[in-house]
Amino acid sequence: MAESQPPAREQPSPKAGLRARLRRSGRARAALAVAALALAVATFAAWRHFAVRESTDDAQVDGHVNPVAARVGGTVVAVLVEDNQQVEKGTLLVRIDPRDYAVAVSRAQADLAENEATARAARTTVPLTSTTTSSQETAAGSDVAQAVARHAVSEAQLREAQARERQTAEDVERFRPLLAKDEISKQQFDAAVAAADAARAAREAAEAEAVAADRAVEAARAHLAQARTGGEQVGIATARAASAAAKVEMARAALEQAQLNLSYTDVKAPVSGVVSRRTVEVGQVVQAGQPLLALVSLDDVWVTANFKESQLKRIRPGQPAEISVDTFGGRTFRGHVDSIAAATGSRFSLLPPENATGNYVKVVQRVPVKIVLDQGQDPEHLLRPGMSVVPTVFTR
Numbered sequence: 001m002a003e004s005q006p007p008a009r010e011q012p013s014p015k016a017g018l019r020a021r022l023r024r025s026g027r028a029r030a031a032l033a034v035a036a037l038a039l040a041v042a043t044f045a046a047w048r049h050f051a052v053r054e055s056t057d058d059a060q061v062d063g064h065v066n067p068v069a070a071r072v073g074g075t076v077v078a079v080l081v082e083d084n085q086q087v088e089k090g091t092l093l094v095r096i097d098p099r100d101y102a103v104a105v106s107r108a109q110a111d112l113a114e115n116e117a118t119a120r121a122a123r124t125t126v127p128l129t130s131t132t133t134s135s136q137e138t139a140a141g142s143d144v145a146q147a148v149a150r151h152a153v154s155e156a157q158l159r160e161a162q163a164r165e166r167q168t169a170e171d172v173e174r175f176r177p178l179l180a181k182d183e184i185s186k187q188q189f190d191a192a193v194a195a196a197d198a199a200r201a202a203r204e205a206a207e208a209e210a211v212a213a214d215r216a217v218e219a220a221r222a223h224l225a226q227a228r229t230g231g232e233q234v235g236i237a238t239a240r241a242a243s244a245a246a247k248v249e250m251a252r253a254a255l256e257q258a259q260l261n262l263s264y265t266d267v268k269a270p271v272s273g274v275v276s277r278r279t280v281e282v283g284q285v286v287q288a289g290q291p292l293l294a295l296v297s298l299d300d301v302w303v304t305a306n307f308k309e310s311q312l313k314r315i316r317p318g319q320p321a322e323i324s325v326d327t328f329g330g331r332t333f334r335g336h337v338d339s340i341a342a343a344t345g346s347r348f349s350l351l352p353p354e355n356a357t358g359n360y361v362k363v364v365q366r367v368p369v370k371i372v373l374d375q376g377q378d379p380e381h382l383l384r385p386g387m388s389v390v391p392t393v394f395t396r
Helices: 014-051 099-180 186-227 230-263
Strands: 053-055 059-069 074-079 092-096 266-268 273-276 291-308 320-325 331-340 366-373 389-394
Touching: 059 273, 059 389, 092 291, 099 186, 099 230, 291 331, 291 389, 320 366, 366 389
Parallel strands: none
Antiparallel strands: 053 389, 059 291, 074 092, 092 266, 273 291, 291 366, 320 331, 320 389, 331 366
């Protein structure tokens, strides 16, 4: 029995192979074109995405850290807060022994009362001195007028006595030759001599009275001059009253200072925040200005982003931003650019770089940019100063 032979395979024609190769080549070119188009679209999309964004990982959350220090020295008798405790503004934090300051207040009150009494007395002296000096001047003027009048009278009496003395002396000289001729009696001559002696005595008495009247005028005028210094005495009394009033103000200021020092023994929270770095303990003796603790306010936090100087060409205040926080696994918060620092961070370092040595190497500087959160972005106060974040600023 003869074996069966397999059917012979038909050989493809050269034209059919060429067409197959052309088809495979066309599909490859199409796939390559599609891939190139996809790459172009992806590149364009990436460019559009990053062209309007500026981001940096050199950023952290910032906030106000308010130090609380003692305003007066003393022994701490109570510490009413613990670390990480939330407190409101005005909460009593630390109490310092107030007894010494209470004694100082009592002493200042007593000093004020004493100075006020002295001032009242000095004020009363001013019108009294004015009235007294005025009446004394008036009386002294009247005394001067009376003394001048008495002096005038004494001068007139002296002139009269001198005239009577001359007249009696002439009578004696006229009677003397008549007595020698016995034309008059011895008795008449003796009477004339006695009258002359009496006139001379009267003249001497008038002279003494005139001298006394003249001295009385001088004394009255001196007293008037003294009385006329009443204005100066009033000025002195007024100055004393002003000095007493100034002492009252000084005592009142001392009392206010003592009361302030007493109030400073209760150390209260200046702002709302979280207690941190508490270093004070009961029984500790503190000095004025010594730090006791710090309060970190979580109601007002912001982001300080240190962008490269080459990134700042499109960043402007007011642009929106998105903040990704490392602590919360990339949770984002919305905000906006508030301001750009006036200098790079290196300019505020302890040892700023000095490029005038000739060994200059260009280093890209970073400029701090302040980004604030939008309203209501952190109601739970999750952001804490010092946290690392990645902010992205949308420049368009």
